[in-house]
Amino acid sequence: MTATLPAKKVRTGLTHDEVRAILPHRWPMLLLDRVDEVEPGKRAVATKNVAGTELWFQGHFPDQAVLPGVVMIEALAQLSGVVSALEGGADETKIIYLAGVRSIRFRRPVLPGDRLVLTAERTAGGGGISEYKVSAKVDGQVAAEGALSIADPAHGKA
Known part of the structure; x- marks a missing residue:
C-alpha cells in the first residue's frame, strides 16, 4: 500500500482507510479513527x-x-508515527516503534462514548528517533498529556 500525501503540506481529513495505508496496525490495534489534520x-x-x-x-x-x-x-504513539511516516511525502506503509514514554500524566478517566481528540507535535529529533509532545482530550478537558519518543529503524539504528 502507498500513501499519496504530498510532503510538508498540511492535509485535513485522512480517513480510516488512508490511516491504514500509512500504519501497519490492524484491528484491534489500529486506534485512530481518522486524522483530522497532519503537517x-x-x-x-x-x-x-x-x-x-x-x-x-x-x-x-x-x-x-x-x-x-x-x-x-x-x-498517541500511532499518531506520532503518522507524522513521522509522512515526513518524506508519499511513502509505503511503515513500521515505526514506540521507543520511550516520558512524563505522561493522566488527568481524567476516559469512558465508553467519549470522543478523544489526540495531538502530537514533534519537539526534537528527526529521522531515526523523534520526541513528541502529546495530549488526549475529551470535550476540551485533558485526559492525558506528556512526551513520548518513536523510532524509525529505516533511518538508522533505533
Whole structure:
C-alpha cells in the first residue's frame, strides 16, 4: 500500500482507510479513527471514538469501564508515527516503534462514548528517533498529556 500525501503540506481529513495505508496496525490495534489534520514531520490532530464494545473494556473494570492508559499511549504513539511516516511525502506503509514514554500524566478517566481528540507535535529529533509532545482530550478537558519518543529503524539504528 502507498500513501499519496504530498510532503510538508498540511492535509485535513485522512480517513480510516488512508490511516491504514500509512500504519501497519490492524484491528484491534489500529486506534485512530481518522486524522483530522497532519503537517508531515511536524504535528497532527486525530480522533478516536471510544466504543463500549472495545475488547479492553471486558476486563478493565467491567463494572465501571475505563479506557486503559496504555491504550491512550498507543493511540498517541500511532499518531506520532503518522507524522513521522509522512515526513518524506508519499511513502509505503511503515513500521515505526514506540521507543520511550516520558512524563505522561493522566488527568481524567476516559469512558465508553467519549470522543478523544489526540495531538502530537514533534519537539526534537528527526529521522531515526523523534520526541513528541502529546495530549488526549475529551470535550476540551485533558485526559492525558506528556512526551513520548518513536523510532524509525529505516533511518538508522533505533
